[in-house]
Amino acid sequence: MNRIIAWITLLAIVLIGISAIAQEDSLDAEAILNRVNSIWQGDSFHGIIGLDISLSGQTKSYKLEVWTLGERQALIRVLEPEIDLNSGYLQMGDDLWYYSPAVGSIKLPSVALGDALFGAGPSLDDLSRGTLSDDYDATAESAETGYFLTLIPHSDAPVVYGRLEIWVSADYVIEKLIYYDQRGDVLQMADFSDIIEVDERKFATTIVIEDAYGDKTIERIEEPQFDLELDASFFSLDTFNSWEDH
Amino acid sequence: MKAAIRHLKRNRGRTILTLLAVMIPVYFLVFMFGFSNSIVSDMFETATRIDTGHFQIRYIERHGMGSAIPLMHDSESVLADLDQIDGIEWRTVRLDMPALASVADRSQAVYVQGVIPEEIAPISSIRDLVVKGTYLKKGQSGAVIGEELADLLNVGVGDQITLLGAHPETGLGALKVPVVGIYRAPISAMGRTVIHTTLTTARQLARSPDAATAVIVRVNDVHGPRDVGKIEAVTAQLRGLLPDELEVLDWRDLAPQVSGYMGILQPVMIVFAVIFFGLGALVVLNTLYLSVMERTRELGLIISLGASRWRVIRMILTEAGLIAVIGAVYGALIGVALAWIVEAFGGIPLPGADLANYMKVVGMKPVLHMMISWSQVVISAAAMVGVAVLAAWFPAYRASKLEPVEAMRYVE
Numbered sequence: 001m002n003r004i005i006a007w008i009t010l011l012a013i014v015l016i017g018i019s020a021i022a023q024e025d026s027l028d029a030e031a032i033l034n035r036v037n038s039i040w041q042g043d044s045f046h047g048i049i050g051l052d053i054s055l056s057g058q059t060k061s062y063k064l065e066v067w068t069l070g071e072r073q074a075l076i077r078v079l080e081p082e083i084d085l086n087s088g089y090l091q092m093g094d095d096l097w098y099y100s101p102a103v104g105s106i107k108l109p110s111v112a113l114g115d116a117l118f119g120a121g122p123s124l125d126d127l128s129r130g131t132l133s134d135d136y137d138a139t140a141e142s143a144e145t146g147y148f149l150t151l152i153p154h155s156d157a158p159v160v161y162g163r164l165e166i167w168v169s170a171d172y173v174i175e176k177l178i179y180y181d182q183r184g185d186v187l188q189m190a191d192f193s194d195i196i197e198v199d200e201r202k203f204a205t206t207i208v209i210e211d212a213y214g215d216k217t218i219e220r221i222e223e224p225q226f227d228l229e230l231d232a233s234f235f236s237l238d239t240f241n242s243w244e245d246h
Numbered sequence: 247m248k249a250a251i252r253h254l255k256r257n258r259g260r261t262i263l264t265l266l267a268v269m270i271p272v273y274f275l276v277f278m279f280g281f282s283n284s285i286v287s288d289m290f291e292t293a294t295r296i297d298t299g300h301f302q303i304r305y306i307e308r309h310g311m312g313s314a315i316p317l318m319h320d321s322e323s324v325l326a327d328l329d330q331i332d333g334i335e336w337r338t339v340r341l342d343m344p345a346l347a348s349v350a351d352r353s354q355a356v357y358v359q360g361v362i363p364e365e366i367a368p369i370s371s372i373r374d375l376v377v378k379g380t381y382l383k384k385g386q387s388g389a390v391i392g393e394e395l396a397d398l399l400n401v402g403v404g405d406q407i408t409l410l411g412a413h414p415e416t417g418l419g420a421l422k423v424p425v426v427g428i429y430r431a432p433i434s435a436m437g438r439t440v441i442h443t444t445l446t447t448a449r450q451l452a453r454s455p456d457a458a459t460a461v462i463v464r465v466n467d468v469h470g471p472r473d474v475g476k477i478e479a480v481t482a483q484l485r486g487l488l489p490d491e492l493e494v495l496d497w498r499d500l501a502p503q504v505s506g507y508m509g510i511l512q513p514v515m516i517v518f519a520v521i522f523f524g525l526g527a528l529v530v531l532n533t534l535y536l537s538v539m540e541r542t543r544e545l546g547l548i549i550s551l552g553a554s555r556w557r558v559i560r561m562i563l564t565e566a567g568l569i570a571v572i573g574a575v576y577g578a579l580i581g582v583a584l585a586w587i588v589e590a591f592g593g594i595p596l597p598g599a600d601l602a603n604y605m606k607v608v609g610m611k612p613v614l615h616m617m618i619s620w621s622q623v624v625i626s627a628a629a630m631v632g633v634a635v636l637a638a639w640f641p642a643y644r645a646s647k648l649e650p651v652e653a654m655r656y657v658e
Contacts, residue, residue, distance in 0.1 A: 055414055056308045083453070084417065100420040103408050106348045109355070116312070120414035213309040 029138035032147050035172040039201045042226030044069045048079070050220040053121035062118060073235040076117075077243060086243040089117065092235055099240040121217045122209070135159050146170040161187065173202045186212055198224055253537070253565060260533050261569060267529030268573025268634050269580070271522035275626040276581025278518060280588075280616035282511050287470050287617055289504045290497070292432050295371045297440075298500035299337075299462035300477045303328075303484070306493045313344045315459040317415050317452065324461045327487045333480045336464040338365040341448040341457055345411040347391070347441065349399040356395065358409060358441050360448020360458075369464060372429050372442055379403035379427035387447050388426035392437025396428050403428060409441075411451040419451045432611065471508060474498075519629070526630060527637035534566055534641040542648060550650035559642040566638030567631065574627035574634075582623060585616035 044067070051062040063080035074091040078084040090097045094110040115123055135157035140149045151164040162182035167175045177190040188211040192204035207219040254261045294300055303324050305316035318324070321339045328337055341360035346353050363382040367373045372390065373381040382390055389407060391399075401407060403425055410420045423443060431437030449457050465480050467473065474496075481494045488494070498505040538545065545558060588594060593613040 055311075058415065060417065087418070087420075098410060098418070098420070100410075100418075103420045103422050106346070106408050106410050106420065107351050107353055108346065108348075108410075109353055112346075116412070116414070118412065118414075118417045211309075215309065 029140035029149055032140050032149060032168060032172065033138055036166075036168055036174060039172050039203065040174065041068065041071065042201075044228055044230045045224065045226055046228055046230070047224040048222040050218075050222065051118075051121060052216075052218040053118065054216045054218075055120045056215070060118070060120075062121075067230060067234065069230050069232065069235060073232065075235055075239060088240060088243070090235060090237065090240065097237060097240075099237075101244055105237050105240055120215075122219065136164065143167060145175070146172075169202075171202050173204060175204075188212065196224075199226055201226065251568070253541070254569060257537065257540075260537060264530055264533045264569050265573040265576070267526045267533070268570050268630055269577035271519075271526040272574045272577025272627050272630045273581040273584075274522055275519055275630075276578055276618070276623050277584055277616075278515065279622040279626065280581070280585040280618050281614055282515055283470075283617035283619055283622070284615040286508050286511060288611055288615075289507060290470050292371075293501040293504045294464070294497050295369060296432070296436070298497040299369075300465045300468055301463050301481050301494055301496040302460040302500060303463070303488065303492055303494055304460045305491055311414050314413050314415075315342055317341075317413065317454060317457040318459060318461075319454070319456050321456075321458040321461055324488070324492065327484065328461065328463065330487060331480060331483050333466045333476065334463060335466045335468075336365075336369055338362055338369075338462050339445065339458045340366075340460050340462050341445055341452060342459045343411050343413055343448065343452055345409050345441075345451065347395065347399060348408045348410065349401055349405070352399050354395060354398050354438065356409075356439050356441050358411060358443055358448055358451060360443050360445040360451075362445050366442075371432075375429040375431065376427045377430045379425070381427050382442060382444055385446075386426065386444060387423060388443065389423045389447075390427040390429055390442040391425055392431045392440060393428055394431065394434060394437035395439070395441070396425070398438065401425055409443075409451055413452050416453045416457075419453045421447070421450055423447060471505075519626075523630060523633045527633045530566060530570070530634045531637040531640060534562065534638050535644070537565075538562065538641040538645045541645075545645050546648050546650045546652070549648060555646035558646045558648075559639075562642035562645055563635055563638055566642075567635050570631040570634035574630045577630070578623050578627045581626075582618055585618050588614075588616045 046065075046067050049064045049066050051064065053060050053062070061080070062078060062084070065077040065079055067075045072091070072093045075088065076090075077086065077088040085101075087098070087100045090099065090105075091113065094113075096108040096110055096112055097105045098108055099105045113123065117123060136151035136153050136159075138149055138151045140147050142148070146167070146169040149164075149166040149168060151166065153159045153161060153163075160181075161179050162184060163180040165178040165180070167177075169175055173195055174192045176192065179187040179189070181187050188209055190207055190209045192207050194206040195202050195204050197203070203221075203224060205221045205224070207221075208216065209219070210216045305318055307316060325337065325339070328334055339362065341358075343358050343360075345356050345358045347356045348354075361370075361382070363386070364384050367381060376390065377393070379390075382388060389409075391401075391407070396402065399407060406422045406424050408420065408422050410418065412418050429437070431440070443451075445458070449455055463480075465473075465477050468476050477496055481496060485494055549555070549558060593615040596612045596614065
């Protein structure tokens with residue numbers, strides 16, 4: 001009898017242990033991602049973004065003014081270089097336009113959302129501050145300074161990555177993001193630094209994205225504003241035309 | 247020889263059957279070589295005249311360029327290097343870049359080729375493919391687009407299209423150009439995507455006044471893939487002159503799908519040849535074997551009268567050789583004559599729009615032509631003669647092994 005009680009006790013200890021470990025492993029990845037997104041995006045955003053795009057040893061610099069409203073509306077105005085002044089992009093849901101003062105607005109196919117905006121460097125998806133979409137299954141674990149998330153794309157998801165690994169601080173600021181291809185090789189790494197506090201939200205203002213070949217994009221976010229009043233009508237083709245008056 | 251001829255005359259039915267067994271494979275092969283030569287030539291001419299040239303000189307592609315080709319800002323010095331090489335028939339500078347062609351809410355991903363019209367016109371067949379408007383003229387700002395793209399964008403000659411180019415080295419460029427001509431592409435995908443503009447216009451799109459992406463070159467006396475050695479001789483000379491950052495890409499590198507299709511044709515022809523020759527050889531073997539069986543007593547008598555076994559073998563092989571040579575010559579002549587007749591009537595149009603469209607997709611005309619190569623005619627005929635004589639070896643050997651007494655007692 002004593003032996004049976006001993007076995008039951010041992011079994012109970014093992015089960016409690018497993019359950020504790022499982023609880024640790026099953027941190028709510030979706031909740032963490034939502035918090036990250038909420039801090040990263042806000043309901044709306046406005047900021048100036050400086051881009052240094054280095055490709056094969058040559059660096060091109062851009063300065064952009066960016067507005068976003070939710071995840072589906074974005075407006076980008078090029079401030080520098082001078083030759084591209086007042087050109088820009090408008091995203092309204094899946095619809096996308098490019099504007100050039102010389103030729104007017106051009107409707108782009110929605111796949112262009114994922115294309116490099118200036119032939120190289122980040123895409124509109126990257127700049128419009130969309131981060132982690134519904135295309136992935138996420139799992140989360142505790143990490144030294146916060147959380148470690150692994151995102152695997154759904155089999156039918158229109159993404160090029162095979163896996164994403166994200167390090168998030170305890171206060172839900174992304175610290176590092178690694179993109180893997182379908183074979184498990186690293187495609188690119190993004191490091192988030194120069195964290196500031198804006199309206200009680202902590203926010204990385206420098207993002208360095210480096211790919212496996214050493215090409216690099218440095219994104220610097222200046223004067224970020226969150227949750228400002230932006231009218232949906234601001235995200236329209238008319239806004240492009242108004243830029244030339246300024 | 248006399249005995250062989252006498253015997254061939256003696257059994258005319260069997261002789262004609264053997265003759266046909268040799269003739270038909272040769273005729274079929276010559277005819278099929280005619281078709282395949284024409285197909286290969288079509289593909290080669292389409293690829294090299296319209297797009298690739300025999301070879302191109304480009305900057306070595308780097309990571310992160312996507313479908314864009316590195317820009318070349320020193321094309322003049324590349325042309326100077328080319329001038330030191332013998333065997334160059336023609337060369338020009340071109341600027342290719344991916345772009346978006348757009349009209350109102352319609353858009354299509356395209357490939358803009360900025361060309362020097364007066365240089366490209368004598369070589370590129372796009373000028374001859376223009377069905378509406380005209381090809382580009384020197385100093386003209388405009389675009390020549392394919393019928394498929396014109397339909398997609400719903401534009402005609404005189405309408406304006408907007409081009410938006412994004413080159414990783416120079417960023418975004420956008421401009422409006424009028425459509426000056428519409429061409430009928432030999433390949434549907436080309437008609438949907440390839441736009442010709444002047445080099446000046448393409449440089450505006452690339453936002454670089456001296457940019458090019460390639461120097462396109464054609465080599466003297468190259469009439470098809472069989473002259474690839476001439477191209478290789480020129481590119482070998484050139485590689486020694488060019489700086490390391492530049493590479494020479496020949497038409498096979500630039501149009502791998504075309505050389506892939508050509509690569510498929512060769513094994514297909516070999517399979518056909520093996521089947522035809524195999525069937526021909528079986529018929530020759532069968533008829534000669536029957537002939538030997540029928541002549542068992544006669545052959546036994548010949549051996550008993552002192553003819554050596556080698557003489558018997560020679561007699562049978564001479565018989566086979568004679569019939570094979572006559573059959574192969576007739577087969578080759580019929581094949582050549584049929585090819586000539588087909589060409590005299592302008593080729594064989596392919597039945598059905600689907601098949602014609604498929605041929606367009608792989609860069610071929612929807613009419614089958616014949617292109618006879620005399621070396622292939624001779625090789626086909628000689629190979630069939632060889633196969634027929636080889637097939638005759640077994641009946642000849644059997645005949646040489648007959649025992650005279652048993653052979654003379656042989657009753658059919």
